[in-house]
Amino acid sequence: MESIIRDIALAPSGHDKIEWVKNFMPVMNAVDKEFSQTKPFKGIRLAITLHLEAKTAYMAEVFAHAGADVVITGSNPLSTQDDVAAALVEDGITVFATHGCTEEEYFDYINKALDTHPQLIMDDGGDLVHALHTTHRDQLPEVYGGSEETTTGVHRLHGLAKEGKLAFPMIAANDAYCKYLFDNRYGTGQSTWEGIMRATNLVIAGKNVVIAGYGWCGKGGAMRARGLGANVIITEVDPIKAIEAVFDGFRVMPMDEAAKIGDIFLTLTGDKDVIRKWHFESMKDGAMMANAGHFDCEINIPELASISKSRRTVKPNIEEFVTNDGRKLYLLAEGRLVNLAAGDGHPAEIMDLSFGVQFFSQLHLLEHHKELKNDVYLMPEDINTRLANIKLAALGVKIDELTDEQRAYLNL
Numbered sequence: 102m103e104s105i106i107r108d109i110a111l112a113p114s115g116h117d118k119i120e121w122v123k124n125f126m127p128v129m130n131a132v133d134k135e136f137s138q139t140k141p142f143k144g145i146r147l148a149i150t151l152h153l154e155a156k157t158a159y160m161a162e163v164f165a166h167a168g169a170d171v172v173i174t175g176s177n178p179l180s181t182q183d184d185v186a187a188a189l190v191e192d193g194i195t196v197f198a199t200h201g202c203t204e205e206e207y208f209d210y211i212n213k214a215l216d217t218h219p220q221l222i223m224d225d226g227g228d229l230v231h232a233l234h235t236t237h238r239d240q241l242p243e244v245y246g247g248s249e250e251t252t253t254g255v256h257r258l259h260g261l262a263k264e265g266k267l268a269f270p271m272i273a274a275n276d277a278y279c280k281y282l283f284d285n286r287y288g289t290g291q292s293t294w295e296g297i298m299r300a301t302n303l304v305i306a307g308k309n310v311v312i313a314g315y316g317w318c319g320k321g322g323a324m325r326a327r328g329l330g331a332n333v334i335i336t337e338v339d340p341i342k343a344i345e346a347v348f349d350g351f352r353v354m355p356m357d358e359a360a361k362i363g364d365i366f367l368t369l370t371g372d373k374d375v376i377r378k379w380h381f382e383s384m385k386d387g388a389m390m391a392n393a394g395h396f397d398c399e400i401n402i403p404e405l406a407s408i409s410k411s412r413r414t415v416k417p418n419i420e421e422f423v424t425n426d427g428r429k430l431y432l433l434a435e436g437r438l439v440n441l442a443a444g445d446g447h448p449a450e451i452m453d454l455s456f457g458v459q460f461f462s463q464l465h466l467l468e469h470h471k472e473l474k475n476d477v478y479l480m481p482e483d484i485n486t487r488l489a490n491i492k493l494a495a496l497g498v499k500i501d502e503l504t505d506e507q508r509a510y511l512n513l
Contacts, residue, residue, distance in 0.1 A: 104197065106183065106187055106190055107199045108183065108187060109190060109191065110187070111184035113184075113188075114188075115158070115186070115189070116188045119188055121449075122159055123159055125448075126450070126456075127492065127494075128491045129159060132167075133167075136163070136464075137163075140167055140168035141168065143169075146172070146219040147172070147222070149223040150173070150211060150222075150223070150225050151250060152176055152441050153180065153185060153198045154181075154182045154441070155185050156449055159456075160459065164460070164463070165193065171194045171195070172219070173195070174197045174210040174211055174213075175198035176228070178201055178203075179200065181200045181201075183200050195217070211229060212232065219244065220243060221246065221463055222244065223248050223463065224247055224248070224249050225250040225251055225395075226253050226395045227253065227254040230249075233268070245270075245467065245470040248273075248459055248462040248463060249272070251371075252281075252371050253396065255275050262476050267475045267477070269470075270475060270476060270478060273480075276479055277480040279488045285317035285318045286318070286320050288446075288455070289447070290323075291321075291447070292440035292444055292447045293369075294322070296418075297367075299443055300433050305326065305329035305330060306329060310323075310333050310365045310366075311335075311356075311359045311366045312334070312351075312369065313375045314371070314394070318369040319335070322367055322393065323335060327351075332352075334351065334359050335351045360384050361383045362385070364387070364388060366389070366391070366400075367439075369392075370394050372394070372399065373398040374398070374399075376401060381404065381408055381430060385428075387429055389430075390430070391432075391434065391436075391439040392436050392438065392439060393439055393440055402435075405432065408424050409422040409430075411423040419433055420435070453492070454488060457491070457492075461480065461484045461487075465480065465481065
């Protein structure tokens with residue numbers, strides 16, 4: 102099937118980006134070196150939906166080197182980098198992705214990827230799984246299983262499994278230690294603020310930053326905001342996470358109160374309608390809002406538009422809404438993932454671990470799918486340990502080992 106991209110002439114720039122990130126992804130380099138020889142995925146069709154930028158592209162190439170027939174789509178219209186997509190096509194990988202595609206085009210790309218009849222899938226937010234369980238149900242018997250990259254997608258999977266509707270095994274790659282402890286915390290924390298600062302070119306120090314959600318992504322966002330000198334406020338619905346935020350030294354309050362004093366609002370919940378009409382109505386003139394949760398529904402944009410007399414783009418990735426009472430409120434990156442829409446996403450060293458998790462999750466499914474039930478699984482712990490050891494070796498870090506006596510003691 103022929104790829105759909107913006108312009109193949111952009112490929113040289115994309116190749117440069119991929120070559121750059123390879124220098125900082127030792128885990129994936131080790132995986133590539135080993136499995137390009139053994140080619141365990143030979144004859145296997147793999148469909149991937151992820152943020153299509155350089156790090157993702159390198160992972161796709163590693164799968165291709167390992168024998169897989171790879172087709173990839175972007176998981177967010179604003180995170181696709183057209184030059185990277187072109188580079189992948191030049192390298193023989195099928196791509197359906199264009200930056201800024203419409204919602205109709207986005208789902209058309211997903212359908213085209215599934216039309217290749219993949220045996221394995223890698224999802225980001227659950228859209229591939231949803232399509233397979235609705236419009237492509239005839240293909241369900243062909244699917245060995247898949248892996249899910251995000252918290253939002255894992256929630257959707259657990260919902261399907263609870264209802265008994267999940268038709269194949271899925272590994273929650275997001276929930277592997279080598280993913281969420283680093284990707285969700287350090288990756289989201291750094292890349293989100295990079296995106297916000299790149300879009301606004303404003304200082305963070307001294308501002309009241311409201312972080313909605315204190316999961317691992319929220320922890321990262323709050324930690325980096327404090328490091329930049331912000332006064333950080335946390336909003337939560339989970340009392341345990343709220344206590345944790347208090348013990349970590351942050352102010353905790355309901356969004357109704359935080360809305361009145363926040364300068365920058367950042368949502369990281371994975372849920373919808375976190376910031377609503379009555380919150381907009383009480384915000385200060387000049388307040389800015391950004392989202393780093395998976396979908397663009399955490400900030401209710403239609404309700405923001407409904408109380409505004411004008412709406413315009415004032416600079417790339419910043420929309421100005423002038424409310425009926427004359428205040429200016431700013432929305433970054435259309436309410437989509439600000440770290441990818443206004444930035445380059447997580448650092449390469451972080452995604453190195455996350456994509457190592459993805460590779461070995463897919464390998465586990467390939468080798469064990471016949472034994473697995475149609476449920477949501479964690480990645481086996483020995484794989485986490487293997488990945489961590491590879492990363493430590495690349496960093497030049499050595500650790501202690503238990504003696505036989507210590508192992509025996511712990512086993513007791």
